[in-house]
Amino acid sequence: MKIGVLMKQVPDTETKIRIKDDASGIVVDGIKWVMNPYDEYAVEEALRIKEKKAGSTVTIISMGPKRSVETIRTGLAMGADSGILIDDPALEGADCYATAKALAKVMEPENFDLILCGKQAIDDDSAQVPQMVAEFLGMPQAMVIDKLVVSDDGKKATCYRRIEGGAKEVLEVDLPAIVAAEKGLNEPRYASLPGIMKAKSKPFKEINLGALGLKAEEVGAKGAKLKVKKYFLPAEKAPGKIIPGEPEDAARALVKMLREEAKVV
Amino acid sequence: MYFPISEEEKMIQMMVAQFADREVAPGAAARDESGEFPRELVAKMAQLGLCGMMVPPAYGGSGVGAVAYALAVMEVSRACASTAVTMCVTNLSCEPLLAFGTEEQKKRLLAPVASGKILGAFALTEPEAGSNLTEISCRAEKKGGRYLLRGTKVFITNGAYAGLTLVLARTGEGNRGLTAFAVEKGLPGFKVGREIHKMGLRASNTVEILLEDCEVPEANRLGGEGEGLRAVTNALYSGRIGIAAQATGLLQACLDEATKYARERRQFKRPLSGHQAIQWMIAEIATGLESARLLTLSAAALKQRGEPFAREASMAKLFASETLIRSAYQALQIHGGYGYTREFPIERIYRDARVTTIYEGTSEVQKMVIARETLRET
Ligand SMILES: Cc1cc2nc3c(=O)[nH]c(=O)nc-3n(C[C@H](O)[C@H](O)[C@H](O)COP(=O)(O)OP(=O)(O)OC[C@H]3O[C@@H](n4cnc5c(N)ncnc54)[C@H](O)[C@@H]3O)c2cc1C
Ligand SMILES: Cc1cc2nc3c(=O)[nH]c(=O)nc-3n(C[C@H](O)[C@H](O)[C@H](O)COP(=O)(O)OP(=O)(O)OC[C@H]3O[C@@H](n4cnc5c(N)ncnc54)[C@H](O)[C@@H]3O)c2cc1C
Numbered sequence: 001m002k003i004g005v006l007m008k009q010v011p012d013t014e015t016k017i018r019i020k021d022d023a024s025g026i027v028v029d030g031i032k033w034v035m036n037p038y039d040e041y042a043v044e045e046a047l048r049i050k051e052k053k054a055g056s057t058v059t060i061i062s063m064g065p066k067r068s069v070e071t072i073r074t075g076l077a078m079g080a081d082s083g084i085l086i087d088d089p090a091l092e093g094a095d096c097y098a099t100a101k102a103l104a105k106v107m108e109p110e111n112f113d114l115i116l117c118g119k120q121a122i123d124d125d126s127a128q129v130p131q132m133v134a135e136f137l138g139m140p141q142a143m144v145i146d147k148l149v150v151s152d153d154g155k156k157a158t159c160y161r162r163i164e165g166g167a168k169e170v171l172e173v174d175l176p177a178i179v180a181a182e183k184g185l186n187e188p189r190y191a192s193l194p195g196i197m198k199a200k201s202k203p204f205k206e207i208n209l210g211a212l213g214l215k216a217e218e219v220g221a222k223g224a225k226l227k228v229k230k231y232f233l234p235a236e237k238a239p240g241k242i243i244p245g246e247p248e249d250a251a252r253a254l255v256k257m258l259r260e261e262a263k264v265v
Numbered sequence: 266m267y268f269p270i271s272e273e274e275k276m277i278q279m280m281v282a283q284f285a286d287r288e289v290a291p292g293a294a295a296r297d298e299s300g301e302f303p304r305e306l307v308a309k310m311a312q313l314g315l316c317g318m319m320v321p322p323a324y325g326g327s328g329v330g331a332v333a334y335a336l337a338v339m340e341v342s343r344a345c346a347s348t349a350v351t352m353c354v355t356n357l358s359c360e361p362l363l364a365f366g367t368e369e370q371k372k373r374l375l376a377p378v379a380s381g382k383i384l385g386a387f388a389l390t391e392p393e394a395g396s397n398l399t400e401i402s403c404r405a406e407k408k409g410g411r412y413l414l415r416g417t418k419v420f421i422t423n424g425a426y427a428g429l430t431l432v433l434a435r436t437g438e439g440n441r442g443l444t445a446f447a448v449e450k451g452l453p454g455f456k457v458g459r460e461i462h463k464m465g466l467r468a469s470n471t472v473e474i475l476l477e478d479c480e481v482p483e484a485n486r487l488g489g490e491g492e493g494l495r496a497v498t499n500a501l502y503s504g505r506i507g508i509a510a511q512a513t514g515l516l517q518a519c520l521d522e523a524t525k526y527a528r529e530r531r532q533f534k535r536p537l538s539g540h541q542a543i544q545w546m547i548a549e550i551a552t553g554l555e556s557a558r559l560l561t562l563s564a565a566a567l568k569q570r571g572e573p574f575a576r577e578a579s580m581a582k583l584f585a586s587e588t589l590i591r592s593a594y595q596a597l598q599i600h601g602g603y604g605y606t607r608e609f610p611i612e613r614i615y616r617d618a619r620v621t622t623i624y625e626g627t628s629e630v631q632k633m634v635i636a637r638e639t640l641r642e643t
Contacts, residue, residue: 034283077276077280190283191276193314193333196277197322197329199273199276
């Protein structure tokens with residue numbers, strides 16, 4: 001099988017986000033960049049399918065600035081075969097629509113049998129790119145999947161998703177399709193040291209808009225259907241209070257505080 | 266800090282950092298409490314290629330340099346110093362095999378350790394020979410195609426779990442009378458003695474090894490008779506980079522715990538971090554960490570480039586460990602009474618830190634090396 005994995009580089013979850021003075025974005029200096037955690041599940045799932053189906057290949061595709069190469073290499077170090085980065089200054093300010101358009105364009109000629117990705121990127125939390133890519137490529141989509149079974153003949157995939165009340169929904173899609181990973185799909189592996197040492201020698205290409213046959217008006221800030229007006233941080237919360245002591249006494253103290261200080265009961 | 270590292274080194278550091286946060290740190294307090302050796306965790310580390318990091322892939326290792334090794338040890342140690350020493354010693358035991366082993370020995374004896382199939386141990390210390398290895402009295406007597414090893418080794422890290430233990434024993438008199446042997450677990454006469462009950466590093470294994478006419482085939486002798494000291498000396502120098510990195514990782518842990526606590530705890534209507542007395546301690550810990558990291562990486566880079574590094578490795582080890590002792594004291598002090606309890610990681614860090622000025626050559630021994638190298642007339 002030919003498997004493509006969409007991967008985005010995001011700030012480490014521990015990052016303390018700061019906003020630029022002009023509110024146009026976040027300050028990126030000093031941020032540690034990592035693979036979007038949901039994409040880790042996608043990479044892992046792709047590798048597991050590859051290990052089961054002889055002759056399969058896994059290609060990591062990312063759109064982002066130059067530094068995204070490092071994260072693509074992490075995927076290669078985990079065991080993926082090749083990587084593609086779409087990097088163009090004109091892509092600055094692209095929204096989900098523009099991003100999906102560029103990603104779809106780069107994947108079109110690859111003829112993947114299966115495209116895996118994370119259910120959302122933990123930086124903007126939009127959770128829209130996979131669906132839009134599916135539309136652009138005219139493929140079925142299965143979102144927020146925590147179990148995936150590809151049929152032996154590689155023609156179909158059965159996808160499981162959790163729904164309200166702990167129930168499961170089971171979807172069956174014809175391949176090629178795009179499947180977005182939810183936490184729990186698998187336990188992603190770490191790149192091994194030998195894997196890391198080999199990563200640099202694996203095929204990797206960088207593509208700009210010209211090579212993709214797209215114009216800046218279509219996919220950059222100008223092609224975006226959505227404009228970000230400003231960023232701001234939520235108001236700081238007052239620190240919580242820890243009530244020490246035995247549970248019984250603590251509960252009594254809590255009720256007293258709710259009554260006398262917070263005046264809510 | 267500015268220290269140029271390659272893209273691979275950065276990736277290795279990031280991977281090990283993530284592994285340390287997710288897999289090593291969570292159980293560290295419980296392992297310290299129970300003293301249980303983390304076999305599963307060590308197996309996972311072996312799978313990632315952390316056991317024979319500097320051994321070429323042809324002999325089962327990962328083929329990375331000393332800088333990547335130091336960075337990896339720092340990250341593991343930050344999460345759990347016991348796990349870090351387990352890792353250091355198994356990596357260390359590969360070095361004499363790589364440097365002095367024949368092709369056949371590298372395939373047969375080195376590869377299983379380097380690939381992480383078995384753990385390695387390094388047995389030099391004896392009851393009467395600590396800082397001065399030339400006082401080793403363990404005997405190796407040649408009988409036919411074998412040597413019979415007789416003596417007691419103490420403080421042997423990984424001893425009870427190692428599949429291969431490097432032993433330094435005496436085949437003649439004086440400094441030139443020491444010979445190195447690779448002793449496989451299960452050879453007749455190889456016995457694991459009592460476990461040492463330690464102040465810290467409680468989840469690392471430290472035992473006595475009893476050699477009771479232990480039969481070692483001649484094929485397991487490293488180098489020639491009398492070449493033992495030469496075979497292990499370079500490994501000892503490089504082991505100091507490992508322990509300097511372990512101390513640096515612990516320094517990072519001190520800084521992390523101290524800043525976290527100082528920001529959260531309030532006294533005199535302010536966070537502790539608002540008091541200058543606390544700020545100065547934080548500043549000292551942070552500066553010590555930065556310096557220790559630079560010295561350690563610099564020694565590692567020298568080794569990686571094939572340049573002499575004994576003096577720099579000793580300096581890094583001396584500085585990182587002594588600075589750690591003061592920093593652990595300060596980080597615990599910042600925690601007040603709570604730092605003296607098992608509720609906070611700093612209590613374990615404080616105990617784990619203490620040994621770093623002792624093993625792999627005491628601070629006094631490091632000073633001897635540094636002085637010798639510095640005073641040497643060129
Ligand atoms: C947790 C742990 C793990 C260990 N793991 C291993 C291992 O895997 N393999 C192994 O072989 N060993 C191991 N060791 C042993 C360790 O290397 C020794 O403890 C160390 O070398 C010091 O030797 P000693 O304890 O006999 O102290 P001694 O040599 O008796 O030293 C006692 C004190 O005297 C000082 N001193 C000694 N000689 C001089 C001098 N000439 N001038 C000034 N001061 C001097 C020392 O610096 C020290 O402060 C381990 C030890 C510990 C605690
Ligand atoms: C084993 C043990 C037994 C104890 N027994 C008793 C007992 O019998 N009875 C009892 O009442 N208490 C007891 N204590 C509590 C002990 O007295 C307190 O731990 C101690 O007073 C410090 O308070 P703290 O732990 O809250 O630290 P904190 O007051 O939170 O101090 C934390 C750190 O901040 C520093 N600091 C705080 N304020 C300032 C400032 N303004 N400027 C600069 N630095 C500052 C402190 O010096 C310390 O380094 C005991 C504690 C222990 C560990």
